[in-house]
Amino acid sequence: MPDRGAGAAAGVPVGWACPGRSIRRVWSPRGRSAPDACPGALRVHVAADGNLARVRVPGGRLHADQLAALAAAASELGDGGLELTSRGNVQLRGLPAGAERELAARLWAAGLLPSETHERVRNVIASTLSGRAEGGRFDLRTLVDELDQGLCADPALAELPGRFLFTVDDGRGDVTGFGADVGLFAVASDTLAVLLGGTDTGVRLPPAAGAGTALRAARAFLAEYTAQGGTAWRLTELDDGVPRVAHRLRSALDPAFVGSPGGLADAPAPTRPPVGRIAQIDGRLALALMVPLGRLTLAQVDVLEAAARAGAHEINITPWRTVVVPDLGTGEAERRLAALTGEGLVADTSAGWVGVTGCTGRPGCAKALADVRADANRVHPVAAPGPAGLPVHWVGCERRCGRPVDRHVEVLATVDGYQVSLDGRPRSRSATLDETAAAIAAARRGT
Ligand code: SF4
Known part of the structure; x- marks a missing residue:
């Protein structure tokens, strides 16, 4: 089951997400009566075709070895496919009851399950190809790693709802439109803005303070969440969630970081990344491919893994269910593109499958x-x-x-x-x- 499910259509609008250009309407279902049921790798979802496990991939970056480990698990434990979710995570389906322990051991060995207690809260969407693509204001990869590590290191943050989301946007505006519970958006190469529920808090800080501040914001959410009875799944579902959590956050920060709320004049709308060849700033190419209906076959994973090993030994998974292979030379990119499209992945922007x-x-x-x-x-x-x-x-x-x-x-x-x-x-x-x-x-x- 994809990441975002019931609830969004049943809520009430609570205002435009940003006082500059509107990012998106934020919907706030009230009166949750049960904890969120987001699956994880250990807490699987019982589906009609067997159990479903969701593996978080913070920032969408997956090493070739990790991709191979997921494919082996899907082949030997699941139904043989890998599903990409709307938050850039990976799902395995068709797992028999009890297979989650074997799956957990494999994921841990591959570095995909660094914390059993925090596995469902490692929800981080980040700008794709940051540090490689044109237009980014800073390279966010280190920050995403710090955020994930800091999240897993704080026992209290294991209590975040499974739907709680962080975004880290390098300034291109590709992911801020998701209206994350906690968003970092680069307004300059040395300055990040902090957004809560898509709304600018006025907090401005250097990238080195970004991960720590995002974690503070998550703790501020938890404090308000607890004060309000602990039933919300998202920050915007709290009563006056944005101003109350923003107040808690601002009170905990160095005053030098705290400015006037709502000053973000150039708030981005959601943007979908291109498919096909993407020129990197270092002259190499990245290949971005649409995965039809977000499901990778094992044959597709094989060619994807081989392409990754010809470049940086990694792929990026996007929330639009595309996969990106970075750091390929021109000739290598053409060879790999032929192999990838030959297996049914889509790089043609005019193909009906796109979108x-x-x-x-x-x-x-x-x-x-x-x-x-x-x-x-x-x-x-x-x-x-x-x-x-x-x-x-x-x-x-x-x-x-x-x-x-x-x-x-x-x-x-x-x-x-x-x-x-x-x-x-x-x-x-x-x-x-x-x-x-x-x-x-x-x-x-x-x-
Ligand atoms: S995955 Fe199931 S519950 Fe969700 S929209 Fe589809 S049919 Fe409905």
């Missing part, structure tokens, strides 16, 4: 009204493609798991077909896939 995501659907999810992945597979080779087309998200029921944060076309399974919606408004209901494909194509054009 298409979906939830698990049948048979993996008992709530699903349709096999949305199979239907999406049938529709998208014939649906109108186009780089200007809006993203599309297929869902098997009204929980709308994995719903993108940005504007998109929703294809919702119903008891007798699909409903296609744009901007939250239904545009058509259709009983056949041909009709659904036509409705999607029109909606992607905004017509």
Whole structure:
């Protein structure tokens, strides 16, 4: 099950997330009656097709050896595939009951489970290709590592809800639009802004203080969360969550870091990364590939791992369910691109698959009204493609798991077909896939 599930559609709007350009509307479901049920590697989700384990990949950076370890676990313990989530994590499905101990041992050996107590709270989305791509104001990789290590080192922070999210944005504005509970955004090469629930707190500090301050903000959230009864899943679900947590944070900081709230004049909207060849600032290339419906086959993992080993021995996983292979020379990049696309990964920006995501659907999810992945597979080779087309998200029921944060076309399974919606408004209901494909194509054009 993708990272973001029920709740987002059922809440009440509490205001624009940023006083500059709006980042996104923040929704706040009130009155949670149960703790969040986000799965982890140890606390698996019992699905219709077996147990599901979610492995956190803070910042989306995965070493080639770790990718190989995940693939081996998926092959020997799970259903043979790796799913990418809307927070850039990895899921294994089809695990038999009790397999989580064997999985945990493998993940620990691969460095993918540094803390059993904190495994569900290592939720960090970071700018892709930071330090390599044009436009970034600083290289955030060290900061993300410090944040993850600091998170795991503080026993109290194991109590964060599994949906609590950190973002670290190197100034390109690609991930701040996720409206994280705690966000760091580089407003200059030597200055980070701290955002809570997508709102600028006025706190400004050097990158060296970024990880520590993000952890302080998480502790401030926990203090307010406890004071309010401990039922919220996200910061914006607390009563007056942003101002109250901001007050706690600002009170704990060096006054030199504390400015006037709301001063962020250039707040970014969510942005999707390109696919295909990406020029790095060092002259080498990165390859970014769309993973159809976010599911990697073992054959795809094999070519991906080989490509990673030809470069920096790592891949980056993005929240848009793309994979990025950095640090390739030009000739190597062309050879690897041919191998990767030959296995069905997508690098063509005009391909109908670009921007298409979906939830698990049948048979993996008992709530699903349709096999949305199979239907999406049938529709998208014939649906109108186009780089200007809006993203599309297929869902098997009204929980709308994995719903993108940005504007998109929703294809919702119903008891007798699909409903296609744009901007939250239904545009058509259709009983056949041909009709659904036509409705999607029109909606992607905004017509
Ligand atoms: S069918 Fe519903 S509950 Fe199941 S994964 Fe899809 S949206 Fe979520």
